[in-house]
Amino acid sequence: MVEMTTYDTNNIFAKVMRGEIPNTTVYEDDDVLSFMDIFPQSEGHTLVIPKNTQATNFLDIDPDTLAVLIQRTQKLATAVNNALNPDGIRIIQFNGEAAGQTVFHLHFHIIPAWTGCQMQPHSSNPADAVALQALADKIKVCL
């Protein structure tokens, strides 16, 4: 059974939302924050997190909050698709350490894929900050 960890108000994404850790923002509204993953699995790897919940994973979020989050994730994925023209897009979400989750504030990954290009392993190589900003700017134009 997936362990229901208590929400840690000092998890990385809570700190990002409070502005204690910088992020390369792609989109923000009252409900969600979307920013570039600093260890991207492919060029354009974008994260979407809900702002008004302490859900650690998919199983403990209120369904109405989840509905807004998934709608915003689709909006962001569409912008990534239009901005970067990938051959495919993975929408990924991990629940529990055993599944690969490392940050315990619910989030969706939007990971563009190109035929013949191998993805980086999860949370491996840090991206160049300037390159991340350029990608975020490209995606923002398509929102």
Ligand code: 5GP
């Ligand atoms: P999870 O493993 O929990 O599904 O995903 C967490 C994601 O957050 C990973 O893809 C990892 O690369 C990313 N990440 C970890 N720390 C930071 C950070 O400080 N800033 C950003 N933008 N992403 C982070």
